[in-house]
Amino acid sequence: MGRKFYSVVFPFILGIGFVLSITPSSKAQKQQLSENLDQTAQILEKIEQYNPLKQPPQTSKPLEELDQKKTNIVTDKNDDTLGQIEQYNQLDRPPEIPPPLERVNSVNQLSDVLPIDWAYSALQGLAERYGCLLASPNSTFSGNRAISRYEFAANLNECLEVIQSLIGEFGESYVLQEDLAKSQRLQEDFAVEIADLKSRLNALETRKGILEANLFSTTTLLKGQVTLALYDAFGNDGEDGATVSADDSQIGFGHSLTLNFDTSFTGRDFLRTRISAGDLPGVNTGTAMTFLNSGSPPNNEAQLREVYYTFPLNNEMSLYVGAAGLDFDLMAPALNPKLISGSIGSVALYPAYNPTIYIQVGGAGLGYSYQINQNFRLDLAYLGGSPGGGTGRVNDPSEGGGLFNGTNSAYAQLTVSPTLDFDFSFAYVKSYYTASLVNVAGFTGSRNAQRPFGRVATSADHFGFQTSYRWAPFTISGWVGYSNARAEAGDREGDEADIWHWAVT
Structure with missing residues (x-):
């Protein structure tokens, strides 16, 4: 040896x-995209179903008529919307799960809404009276595609839904006529944002189809x-x-x-x-x-x-x-x-x-x-x-x-x-x-x-x-x-x- x-x-x-x-980018984050589509669809469905007055004032205009008049305003925004949706194609990033929303009852708690706006004070009054404002835990509007007016419209829809529920449960006399008028005006003032949300939803659905086809x-x-x-x-x-x-x-x-x-x-x-x-x-x-x-x-x-x-x-x-x-x-x-x-x-x-x-x-x-x-x-x-x-x-x-x-x-x-x-x-x-x-x-x-x-x-x-x-x-x-x-x-x-x-x- x-x-x-x-x-x-x-x-x-x-x-x-x-x-x-x-x-x-082959691993599509389809679950994240579907969750955003579902959330936006729910908001639009609530807006379509809402009618705060059993007999609306004669001076008010139906939401669908306003949508038709505003269609030409939102059409030009489709291209910008598609660009915003491109963020969903960044497939290497892990999906970000948004925190659950909790109800707050004062607009003062929302850091990105100006208190000098009439809409701010009007929504503040409705929120404090009926406890209906929806916000994220960090007291800011947490939308990742829209500016604060769109988030404001979503919170407005929450208040309108609460008011409608109260009317259905306790009758029209439970809600002040002044509040009904405010809610109707807010709905009219934010008709453009509502119509734009519809356009964004359509663009999301189109983009989702493209991603699924090339997945x-x-x-x-x-x-x-x-x-x-x-x-x-x-x-x-x-x-x-x-x-x-x-x-x-x-x-x-x-x-x-x-x-x-x-x-x-x-x-x-x-x-x-x-x-x-x-x-x-x-x-x-x-x-x-x-x-x-x-x-x-x-x-x-x-x-x-x-x-x-x-x-x-x-x-x-x-x-x-x-x-x-x-x-x-x-x-x-x-x-x-x-x-x-x-x-x-x-x-x-x-x-x-x-x-x-x-x-x-x-x-x-x-x-x-x-x-x-x-x-x-x-x-x-x-x-x-x-x-x-x-x-x-x-x-x-x-x-x-x-x-x-x-x-x-x-x-x-x-x-x-x-x-x-x-x-x-x-x-x-x-x-x-x-x-x-x-x-x-x-x-x-x-x-x-x-x-x-x-x-x-x-x-x-x-x-x-x-x-x-x-x-x-x-x-x-x-x-x-x-x-x-x-x-x-x-x-x-x-x-x-x-x-x-x-x-x-």
Whole structure:
């Protein structure tokens, strides 16, 4: 039995990436739009039904006649209304739930109505006499599309409804004739706003039909990203110290496309389905040390790269279930936020995060996250498949395949956050690789670091310490990793190899 020590050296890569992110607004907030339509329709229905006098004064004009005379006034406002409705197409925003309305009995409590207006004093008298004013809890009119006159009209309608109810219950003598006259005049004065509300409702219904006709999904958000990369490697020292020509590696221009289908059924759960295609092989150096962070399947082949689902067990615990592409870095914080992204982060894969912890076996399996408190977090996982998140033979029930008999890894990480700007973590990974999928260094090390005993079944214990400190606008991150690998078969069965690596980013 022998033990070997390997150190890992990583060359310099120059890369320029161009990223085009496409995030269509596909997840329509149809529920929010429907609630606003229902609310506006109810106001209009109440106005149509209201008739405060059993026998209205001769000088008053019916509401419908006024509506017809005012139609030409509100027609020109339709375009502006459609523009206001555009806010409902901002689908990435979570829906804002308006607070419940409560009744107040004095117009003085409404901060955005001028007391010098006759309408103010008239409504004030009706409200104080019949207790009928409706306002939001913050004592302001809370409409998000109309000016205060429209909200004033809605409050007026509330008072008219209360007065009508009192007349029906106690008779016309219960309401002063003076108040009936005031209510009739207010109704006439706000006829334009009432008609405009009708126009707005029609526009909302039209817009709602357009959104429904072009809706991608009520639960799924489609996101796309295109990466165009110009890359090359420099130097004359080849693998194993051999001298090579500077022409051995040429400038490359590659591309990749990623489509994410992000679904949520409850608002707290998350289902990710990712499809990738492209041709971004990386630089020609003969070593995995220069593997690109934004690499893609070759020859423009479309592949299903990720299918996993996460949901909360309670406010502190979450569970992850994956069928493909579930890696440990999707659960546990890798503590290298500036470089982890393949599109706007590190060009090479190695500086993205600790490779012997976060680029080990992934694919299918289970994960568990527990936010113990604001300072401590625990992440656990068991994943089977292949290094880098491929499914490997996890779906193969024969010998050497399956979730437990094939290539697999068990993960544990404790993350400590003493302050908002400082984090560090301790991680341990127990891995087993079948002969065809040995990759101890996670696509980033030398040939000896990746397969220290050749293509034979290998097991390894990986230990990692990661840290990150945010000093605005900078972030300093780094890690130290140690792996102890053992040959599990072949002529070298029982041999061990120690692999160290570190980085400051």
